[in-house]
Amino acid sequence: MSPRKAVAQELTKEMVMAAARKLFREKGYQQVSMRQIASELGYTHGSIYYHFKNKAELFYAMIETDFKLLDQWLDDMMNLEMDNDRKLKEILLAFIRFGLSHKSQYEMMFLLADEEVKSYVNKGPNESYEKFSQSLLELSKREITIQQTWSIFLSLHGFVSHYCRCDETYEDVENLAHSHVNFILKSIG
Amino acid sequence: MSPRKAVAQELTKEMVMAAARKLFREKGYQQVSMRQIASELGYTHGSIYYHFKNKAELFYAMIETDFKLLDQWLDDMMNLEMDNDRKLKEILLAFIRFGLSHKSQYEMMFLLADEEVKSYVNKGPNESYEKFSQSLLELSKREITIQQTWSIFLSLHGFVSHYCRCDETYEDVENLAHSHVNFILKSIG
DNA sequence: AGTTTAATTAAACACTGGTCAATAAAAAGG
DNA sequence: CCTTTTTATTGACCAGTGTTTAATTAAACT
Numbered sequence: 001m002s003p004r005k006a007v008a009q010e011l012t013k014e015m016v017m018a019a020a021r022k023l024f025r026e027k028g029y030q031q032v033s034m035r036q037i038a039s040e041l042g043y044t045h046g047s048i049y050y051h052f053k054n055k056a057e058l059f060y061a062m063i064e065t066d067f068k069l070l071d072q073w074l075d076d077m078m079n080l081e082m083d084n085d086r087k088l089k090e091i092l093l094a095f096i097r098f099g100l101s102h103k104s105q106y107e108m109m110f111l112l113a114d115e116e117v118k119s120y121v122n123k124g125p126n127e128s129y130e131k132f133s134q135s136l137l138e139l140s141k142r143e144i145t146i147q148q149t150w151s152i153f154l155s156l157h158g159f160v161s162h163y164c165r166c167d168e169t170y171e172d173v174e175n176l177a178h179s180h181v182n183f184i185l186k187s188i189g
Numbered sequence: 190m191s192p193r194k195a196v197a198q199e200l201t202k203e204m205v206m207a208a209a210r211k212l213f214r215e216k217g218y219q220q221v222s223m224r225q226i227a228s229e230l231g232y233t234h235g236s237i238y239y240h241f242k243n244k245a246e247l248f249y250a251m252i253e254t255d256f257k258l259l260d261q262w263l264d265d266m267m268n269l270e271m272d273n274d275r276k277l278k279e280i281l282l283a284f285i286r287f288g289l290s291h292k293s294q295y296e297m298m299f300l301l302a303d304e305e306v307k308s309y310v311n312k313g314p315n316e317s318y319e320k321f322s323q324s325l326l327e328l329s330k331r332e333i334t335i336q337q338t339w340s341i342f343l344s345l346h347g348f349v350s351h352y353c354r355c356d357e358t359y360e361d362v363e364n365l366a367h368s369h370v371n372f373i374l375k376s377i378g
Numbered sequence: 379a380g381t382t383t384a385a386t387t388a389a390a391c392a393c394t395g396g397t398c399a400a401t402a403a404a405a406a407g408g
Numbered sequence: 409c410c411t412t413t414t415t416a417t418t419g420a421c422c423a424g425t426g427t428t429t430a431a432t433t434a435a436a437c438t
Binding site for chain 2: 152153158187
């Protein structure tokens with residue numbers, strides 16, 4: 001008898017994304033259902049499909065902004081007044097910090113194997129990696145090869161993906177992060 | 190009218206695991222359903238629950254043997270007649286090769302975040318890592334620290350988990366694997 | 379007023395993992 | 409051989425999932 005809400009509380013993409021983001025952060029992609037998101041907002045799940053084609057599109061829309069955040073962090077880091085060696089270390093640490101402070105987003109960007117999700121997530125990570133790789137090449141004054149930047153990325157990725165799985169925060173593993181980054185930097189020292 | 194199959198084709202744990210392994214390899218844990226496994230064998234999904242408590246237990250039973258396989262590979266590697274430096278390199282490569290040749294198992298051992306699965310998978314990876322770590326310490330004659338073995342593991346893990354996600358085989362990325370291992374070894378050289 | 383358009387609902391579909399009473403086949407006991 | 413017990417299998421069921429769609433209504437336009 002009430003197949004329509006008043007316009008004062010009309011559903012927007014932003015509202016859906018906000019609710020999704022909240023649940024996503026708490027439980028991860030697979031554990032959040034469209035019905036949960038909708039009921040969080042007092043709507044039925046069908047209404048979400050008016051605003052987003054499917055679950056993967058909704059969640060990709062969410063993390064798209066986070067890719068930009070990662071890129072922004074890298075830019076900010078590069079613009080700091082600091083000697084290159086120190087900066088290099090900070091960039092690697094920043095990557096880890098980003099990953100562990102945005103676990104669900106990191107999960108979706110680099111970890112999820114879901115085919116539906118992968119069809120959305122391809123440009124983003126590539127561009128972010130490009131920026132990351134470029135930064136490393138600049139800071140080391142071309143003393144490292146492209147292959148080395150890829151190995152650095154993979155080594156950081158190993159750290160982040162491992163600690164993404166456990167419930168530990170960045171603060172919990174900060175010391176380990178430092179030692180891992182030092183380990184990596186020894187390879188190019 | 191036929192709630193029982195003839196004994197000639199009675200379902201066994203081994204049959205279920207074989208069917209599960211086949212589908213698992215093709216599609217990964219999440220994409221394989223109990224009903225698919227059962228219908229692969231011409232049974233109903235309920236019958237699987239007579240032999241296994243739940244999906245996680247079934248799949249853990251499957252990969253338990255693969256943990257032993259990984260441990261065995263490490264042992265074999267250690268018993269080879271070879272100088273330590275070369276052996277060290279071979280061990281790291283073997284880890285990558287194992288991961289990419291048993292993607293679904295690796296996924297379940299080290300990647301899956303599913304709570305139900307994690308409750309089963311804990312001893313296995315830990316023991317395998319212990320063996321791995323011990324091997325490194327031996328081969329490098331205590332020149333590396335425990336922390337370094339952990340960083341080595343994480344760096345390898347990054348490589349494997351990244352290429353697990355794509356559909357590439359070990360052969361596809363063999364060259365990259367070599368260069369990544371060389372990169373890692375530079376840190377302890 | 380009537381018409382059009384945009385947004386929401388509820389019901390449906392085809393799945394999922396998991397449980398369980400009913401049941402029939404096989405094994406055991408007499 | 410007949411009866412009882414055990415064991416393995418079924419199929420119906422539950423609660424949940426992502427997704428589609430016809431119906432409905434609120435709002436905007438004419």
